[in-house]
Amino acid sequence: QVQLVESGGGLVQAGGSLRLSCAASGRTFSIAAMAWFRQVPGKERTFVAATTWSGGATYYADSVSGRFTISRDNAENTVYLQMNSLKPEDTAVYYCAARFTRGLPATQREWRFWGQGTQVTVSS
Numbered sequence: 033q034v035q036l037v038e039s040g041g042g043l044v045q046a047g048g049s050l051r052l053s054c055a056a057s058g059r060t061f062s063i064a065a066m067a068w069f070r071q072v073p074g075k076e077r078t079f080v081a082a083t084t085w086s087g088g089a090t091y092y093a094d095s096v097s098g099r100f101t102i103s104r105d106n107a108e109n110t111v112y113l114q115m116n117s118l119k120p121e122d123t124a125v126y127y128c129a130a131r132f133t134r135g136l137p138a139t140q141r142e143w144r145f146w147g148q149g150t151q152v153t154v155s156s
Contacts (some may be wrong), residue, residue: 034058034145041150043064044118048154052113054128056145062132066111068102070124073147077127079138081113089154091136096122118154125149 040052056063063074067082083090091104101114111128129143136142 034060034063034130035113036130036147038126038128038150041126041152043153043155046118046120046154046156048118049114049116050118050152052115052126052128052150052152054111055115056111056130057107058150059132060109063130064134065131065136066115067129067131067136067143068106068111069124069127069129069143071127072124077140079140080126082136083111084134084136084140089136090115091138093138115152117150120147120154123152123154131155 035057037055037117042150045049054138063085065084068080069077070080071077080096081092083102083104087104099117104111127149131143
């Protein structure tokens with residue numbers, strides 16, 4: 033099993049930046065990839081970004097490409113999401129996810145482990 037704990041959410045004005053962190057523990061040696069998803073009330077959880085655990089490949093949703101950057105620190109078992117040029121529509125609960133199998137799928141059912149989420153609110 034893998035446990036994931038997100039941090040770094042908060043309130044920021046439009047145009048500002050935030051960096052989210054996701055600390056992994058447990059069977060981290062088995063992790064093949066990690067991702068960030070987000071969810072607003074009444075809607076499905078949607079894909080934001082993903083990275084292989086080796087860092088060799090990344091994948092972004094079109095809505096965040098060029099503004100968000102996913103990165104990882106293997107020594108710290110932590111994945112980050114640097115969010116720049118934030119917009120009010122980025123407001124959501126952001127979730128970290130992990131999987132043991134290769135690939136960077138954009139569908140939530142393909143990810144096995146999930147954190148509890150961290151709230152990001154962008155004011156206009």
